[in-house]
Amino acid sequence: MPDQIRNVCVLGGGTAGWMTAAALSHKFKGQPLSIRLIESDEIGTVGVGEATLPHIRNFNSALRVGEPELMKATEATLKLGIEFCDWGRIGDRYIHPFGDFGSDFHGVPFHHFWHRLRELGDTTRLDEYSLAIMLAEMGRFTTPATDPSRIESTFRYAYQFDATRYARFLRRYSEANGVIRTEGKVVDVTRHATTGFIESVRLDRGDSVGADLFVDCSGFRGLLIEKQLETGYEDWSQWLPCNRAVAIPCETRGPLTPFTRATARKAGWQWRIPLQHRVGNGHVYCSDFISDDEATEFLLANLEGPPLAAPNKLFFQTGRRRLFWNKNVVAIGLSAGFLEPLESTSIHLIQDGITELIQLFPDREFAQSDADEYNRRMGLNFERVRDFLLLHYVANQRDDSPLWLHFQNLKLPDSLQEKLEAWLTRGLIIKYEFGVFLPPSWIAVMLGQNLVPRGHDPRADAAPADLLAKNAAAIRRNVLAAAQAAPDHAAFIRQVGAASETAPLVAPSSSIVDRPPA
Amino acid sequence: MCGGGLAAHMAAAALARQLPRSIQVVWVKWRDPRDTDLFYGGVSGPTAYSFNLSAGVSEPRLILGTDTAFSWGTRFDDWGASHPSWVQCFHLPLPVVGGVVYHQHLLRLGVGELEPLLLPAVAARRGVFAHPPENGSGPLSRAEYGYQFDPYSYREPFGMSATSSGAQVIAADIAEVDCREGRIVALRLANGQSVTGDLFVDCTGPDARLLSPLGVRAPQGRQLKAALSHSPGGKPGAPCRILVARDFGWQSETSLQSGRARLTIFAPETEALALAAHGATPSHHGEVVIGRRDVAWAGNCVALGHAAAVIEPLTHAPMLVLQREIERLLTLIPVSHDMFVERREFNRQGAADHRHAENFHRALFETELPFDTAYWLAARAMPVHETLALKLTQFASRGLLVAFDLELFNAEEWTIQHFGLGRRAARYDRLADQQPVNELQTAFRNSAREIEKLVTSMPSHGEYLANLIRYLKQKQW
Numbered sequence: 001m002p003d004q005i006r007n008v009c010v011l012g013g014g015t016a017g018w019m020t021a022a023a024l025s026h027k028f029k030g031q032p033l034s035i036r037l038i039e040s041d042e043i044g045t046v047g048v049g050e051a052t053l054p055h056i057r058n059f060n061s062a063l064r065v066g067e068p069e070l071m072k073a074t075e076a077t078l079k080l081g082i083e084f085c086d087w088g089r090i091g092d093r094y095i096h097p098f099g100d101f102g103s104d105f106h107g108v109p110f111h112h113f114w115h116r117l118r119e120l121g122d123t124t125r126l127d128e129y130s131l132a133i134m135l136a137e138m139g140r141f142t143t144p145a146t147d148p149s150r151i152e153s154t155f156r157y158a159y160q161f162d163a164t165r166y167a168r169f170l171r172r173y174s175e176a177n178g179v180i181r182t183e184g185k186v187v188d189v190t191r192h193a194t195t196g197f198i199e200s201v202r203l204d205r206g207d208s209v210g211a212d213l214f215v216d217c218s219g220f221r222g223l224l225i226e227k228q229l230e231t232g233y234e235d236w237s238q239w240l241p242c243n244r245a246v247a248i249p250c251e252t253r254g255p256l257t258p259f260t261r262a263t264a265r266k267a268g269w270q271w272r273i274p275l276q277h278r279v280g281n282g283h284v285y286c287s288d289f290i291s292d293d294e295a296t297e298f299l300l301a302n303l304e305g306p307p308l309a310a311p312n313k314l315f316f317q318t319g320r321r322r323l324f325w326n327k328n329v330v331a332i333g334l335s336a337g338f339l340e341p342l343e344s345t346s347i348h349l350i351q352d353g354i355t356e357l358i359q360l361f362p363d364r365e366f367a368q369s370d371a372d373e374y375n376r377r378m379g380l381n382f383e384r385v386r387d388f389l390l391l392h393y394v395a396n397q398r399d400d401s402p403l404w405l406h407f408q409n410l411k412l413p414d415s416l417q418e419k420l421e422a423w424l425t426r427g428l429i430i431k432y433e434f435g436v437f438l439p440p441s442w443i444a445v446m447l448g449q450n451l452v453p454r455g456h457d458p459r460a461d462a463a464p465a466d467l468l469a470k471n472a473a474a475i476r477r478n479v480l481a482a483a484q485a486a487p488d489h490a491a492f493i494r495q496v497g498a499a500s501e502t503a504p505l506v507a508p509s510s511s512i513v514d515r516p517p518a
Numbered sequence: 519m520c521g522g523g524l525a526a527h528m529a530a531a532a533l534a535r536q537l538p539r540s541i542q543v544v545w546v547k548w549r550d551p552r553d554t555d556l557f558y559g560g561v562s563g564p565t566a567y568s569f570n571l572s573a574g575v576s577e578p579r580l581i582l583g584t585d586t587a588f589s590w591g592t593r594f595d596d597w598g599a600s601h602p603s604w605v606q607c608f609h610l611p612l613p614v615v616g617g618v619v620y621h622q623h624l625l626r627l628g629v630g631e632l633e634p635l636l637l638p639a640v641a642a643r644r645g646v647f648a649h650p651p652e653n654g655s656g657p658l659s660r661a662e663y664g665y666q667f668d669p670y671s672y673r674e675p676f677g678m679s680a681t682s683s684g685a686q687v688i689a690a691d692i693a694e695v696d697c698r699e700g701r702i703v704a705l706r707l708a709n710g711q712s713v714t715g716d717l718f719v720d721c722t723g724p725d726a727r728l729l730s731p732l733g734v735r736a737p738q739g740r741q742l743k744a745a746l747s748h749s750p751g752g753k754p755g756a757p758c759r760i761l762v763a764r765d766f767g768w769q770s771e772t773s774l775q776s777g778r779a780r781l782t783i784f785a786p787e788t789e790a791l792a793l794a795a796h797g798a799t800p801s802h803h804g805e806v807v808i809g810r811r812d813v814a815w816a817g818n819c820v821a822l823g824h825a826a827a828v829i830e831p832l833t834h835a836p837m838l839v840l841q842r843e844i845e846r847l848l849t850l851i852p853v854s855h856d857m858f859v860e861r862r863e864f865n866r867q868g869a870a871d872h873r874h875a876e877n878f879h880r881a882l883f884e885t886e887l888p889f890d891t892a893y894w895l896a897a898r899a900m901p902v903h904e905t906l907a908l909k910l911t912q913f914a915s916r917g918l919l920v921a922f923d924l925e926l927f928n929a930e931e932w933t934i935q936h937f938g939l940g941r942r943a944a945r946y947d948r949l950a951d952q953q954p955v956n957e958l959q960t961a962f963r964n965s966a967r968e969i970e971k972l973v974t975s976m977p978s979h980g981e982y983l984a985n986l987i988r989y990l991k992q993k994q995w
Contacts, residue, residue: 001945027617030952062617106536107572107845360918361948369915373908418862425859428849433923455853462538 003364006032009211011186011201011224013039015163016333016350017217018170019059023354025177026063036209037174038201040185050163050273050280051079051260051344053436054098054156059351063173071498073169074161075276078258078489080136082343085263087449089397094448095259096343097132099155100440102475105463111443112427112460113468115453120465126447128476130440131155134483136259141493142486151478160260160273160280163347182209186218189228197328197366198224212364215357216331220338225321225331232322233337239390239413240318241406242268242340246296247282247312251305252504258489262342266401267295269342270302276493276500278308284340289403306507316340318386324378325371330357337382342392345385348436352381377434384435387416391442395420395449420451427453520546520692520705520728521721523555525823525840527673529721530680531573532844537851543685544713546705548692550723554804554824555669556746558840559831560772560779561589561759564608564662569841574679578990580665583675585774587983588647589666590638592759592770592833594938599886604632604938605639605758606833608662609930615958618950621933623958625917625946632937634966637661637973639934642758646976647983657969664834666759666772668748668779670802688713692722695731701817702728717852718819724806726825732816737809740896742767742830743786745793745800750777753980761832766792767893768832775983783830785893814868815861820847827872832882835875838926842871867924874926877906878935884910885939910941917943 010021021037028035060070070076081097088094102110114126127133132155135141145152175181184203192199200210201224216224225231237243252274261272268285283299290298296311320337324330332353339345356377362370394412398404412420422428423446429439463471486492493499519529526545534543567577580586591607612620624632633639637657641647650661665672681687691708705713705728720728730736755773762769766788772779784792786805793800810827814820822843829836846867850860880900887894902910905922912918913936919929977985 001948004948027949031948107848358949359947360916363945363948367915369911373912373918373920376908422859422863426853428859428863430863431924433925434921457849458538458541458851458853459536459848461540462536 001363004032005212005362005364006034007211008033008035008213008215009201009209010035010037010215010217012217012219012333012335013037013167013171013181014217014219014333015167015347016335016353017215018167018174019347019350020215020217020332020354020357021174021179022063022170022177023059023358025174025179027358029177035174035179036182036211037179038182038184038186038203038209040183042185050275051082051160051271051341052158053344053348054158055348055351055436056158065173068496068498070169071159071161071493072500074159074165075278075500075502076159076161076498077256077274077276077493078141079158079160079260080132080141080155080258083136083259083261084392084445084448085261087262087264087392087396089450090400092448092450094444095127095133095136096441096444096448097130097136097155098157099130099132101126101443102129102472103154106459108457108459109429109439111447112456113463113472115427115456116460117469117472120469122469122472124472124476126443129472129479131479131482132157134479135486136257138483138486139255139257139489140483140486141258141489151475151482157258158344160275162275182207186223189224191228195327196229198228212328213362214329216329216335217333219334220316222321222331222335224329225326225335229326229329231326231331233317234319234322235317236319236386237317239386239410240340240393241286241288241403242284242318243316244287244292244295245282245284245314245316245340246292246299247280247314248299248303248310249278249280249308249505250303251308251507252277252279253304255488256490256493260344264396264398265298266290267403270299271341272304276504277502278505279304284342286403289401308505308507320379320382323371323375324353325374328362328366330374332357336378339382339385339389342389343385343437345389345436349381349385353378380434381436383415384432384437387413387419388437388441388445390416391420391445392449395446395451397450420446424451424453426455426457428457519543519719519721520548521723521823521825522547522549523553523721523723523823524558524669524673525825526721527676527680528573528840529719529822529844529847530685531575531676531683532569532848533719534680534683534685535574536572536848539684541851543680544715545680545685545687546692546707546713547687547689548722548727550725552723552725552804553802554723554806554828555673556744556781556802556804557806557824557828557831558669558836559759559770559834560669560781561592561664561666561831561834562837563664563834565838565841566664569845573676574683575675579675580672581983581987582990584667584671585776586665586667586672587754587774588757588979589664590642590647590661590758591664592761593642593756594882595760595762596888597763597882597885598939599888600940601888602885602938602940604934605636605642606931606934606938607636607638607642607758608664609636609638609934610660610662611928612930612933615961616949616953618947618953619919621937622917622947622950623953624937624962625943626950627955627958627962629962630937630940630942632934634969635962636934637969638663640969640973641976642756644973644976645756645979646973647757647979648976656972657965658972663757666757666774668774692727695728697731697817700732702732702819716818716855717857719847720819720821720825721823723824724828726811726821728819729811729814729816729821729825732819734811734813734816734821737807737811737827739807739809740900741786741805741807743784743789743792744804744806745782745796746802747780747796747798747800748774748777749780749798752777753978754983755979757979763888764792764795765889765891765893766795769795773979781831785891785896787892810869810872813865814843815864818857820864822847826868829872829875830879832879835878835926839871839875842926843868870924871926873903873905874922876900877903877909878927878931880906881910881935882939913941913943915943916945917947
């Protein structure tokens, strides 16, 4: 066996940095691997992605982190999907659930039967066959059943949490696992004269940190992957032109919803993520179509409660690093690329990056084949998320602003174009195996945004119409009964001991920001 | 649809059974004088069970109505200069130990033999069989099986299922295919009848009698010939096909209920040698070009089986690809006259399936060849696709199994091939080091012992079949 890597340096202590440190320190526990994380309290973190995908639960359970403990520490709520408002047409709403619609019959996906019923005059929403949606709409929650024959097994869930607290939680976890945190800012980098590999970084306090492998979690700047190695960036803004975001938390109003909301706006969209102690809000927009001030004002005017902090502005370019792994640097998080958080994929892509790094963990010879395979896999992950995000913009009928008109004439990537054609022609979802979004996600968005297929799988016509209607009604009844039997979302959080001990945050009487009238 | 071989029978059954009555299936049962069903290899994999069931052919029906026997896979003998022998068996996912995939621990320990840890492989060598329990635990529940069969008898229950499910059968030869503007308008039959349709399904074998007139090019691969014969009598032997490398190509022996089938595959240049080695007078001969047509679906005509592609029957890939083609057609039965989306998707998936099969087969020749004769040199000269190159490089480098979307062969099958051919990795996953060596060695030893013990208690393939047939007859299946 070649020489093993003994030192890893994680540069940056945001969500990506601490997730990486936590996972590596857990996975390589007991092995001669020293992990050092460099961060500076003076550099703020983006805390990107307060909403997550169900896969995060695998990450946490692999770390053997208890759910109530984590939820308490991060003010987490439970998430059954995302509610999309005003996508498609203004006034529309739908939920993209973490779960299935009905169940396949003789290999034919359920939505084909729904489509046939629709042609026969049935006006039932497909949503009524999804337990995740029904629970979300009722503001209820329960954990999925493990018995696959039960309707309660047909959904999954994720969290909405405070990403900064999540990083803090993982910092405690990592340090307990032996990760050494070094406070400081990188002021200089030493590279190998012939290979160009990073040998060490020098910090503003004068100390130098050397390592075999560097994980660049330094955010958009990409201190090592870009500033040093000049890896290059693949710009995807021709497809996803939003390039700014402004974020602000506000007081909670109304019941605790087990879903994130994304509302389409004239020049982008607005997120709402309910946590236990506050609501996270943000406005993602394209600066070609709205000024920064207007975007901020618009967000402030559309908060449900008083703001709790000053607006935080982010500037980004959608795309990905040309190489995620270059020489002895692996970029994870915002240094690897950025895709707007419309489908809560930011933390998921961090998780993907970590998982692949562990699977392809190099040795000191740094075989090029390890990096090539990592880059291939992460490239595919990013591309498939990109296509799914783009779907939301192109599958709509809005023409009320230049942004939406822009999408009407967009040339799509072939992979997405073919998916749309297959769906519209006959409700066919072109499947893939490697990628985060499964067919129910594609169905939810396409139907939710009024892309109703012209046809369906002819096999759905095989059953007599009355029998089909009867069976469909039975599924709806089951779903409804299961949803009604579940407790209220907030009550569930209390029941499982995951309720935060922090009182809901309240804005100071003199508001931090001047809030324009709603 | 048109054709009279295995593909036609299986497709007719599946279509007639699963499509709504509003779609009429007319089956022009045309007997291909160029019989190529022997190129399906007489072995299917674990997915055959559910495919057959959905086509109306249950396992009891298959066992009682045909010469079919059970199969744990294919045993390759002398497949390389160092005469390696391994059972390319079917197996559910191997366990993950300490978060690390199974074979990485073997690589770490320098264990070259995977076979003692695979029940179907051990059972195949011993000639024993039992159905894996559906919800059980233990090594037998991790085993999977397929069938070994005579294609000429295997197809019969499918034909019966097709007719009982409403397929209208016309036994006639094709006189002419009437095409206009890139589509088939009608088939003119030798009996004077004319058959029209919205969609034409070509199961006429490598000549693709329906697809060819639409201008779709035939494959340009290497040529292979085959001879098949049956020797009746005796108890069924091993529940696995035994495939031996020979200078002219290879030869397989497959145990069926009533005897053995011998299949000899060879390069045309060595025909005399191959036929001499074949011994018995072949009941079936065939000659094909290996490869696929540019597209399997053109206009309103979709080709299945050998009309679309011929795959060398080294593994169960020919049957697996055929099943997937039929399933894909069912999923893509056109909803309009245009068929653009269906055609594009069928062809895209077909090309991917074919590449996956080709990759697995081409990888079998990435070893020190046992012979430098025409067959072996031609097989080795086939290009290595970049996806296969990646798979081989990554396994050699760190024992990594690179996978692509919806492959035909799963991680276990690739692992078994790599180990079978003696491929070793330069490195292993360092996370494997977290498991104490002695604990792992004990665990592997115990696992091998448990398999050994279980296999010793299993009935011979022949006994099992006899008891099963007796039971099924008593139950009046």
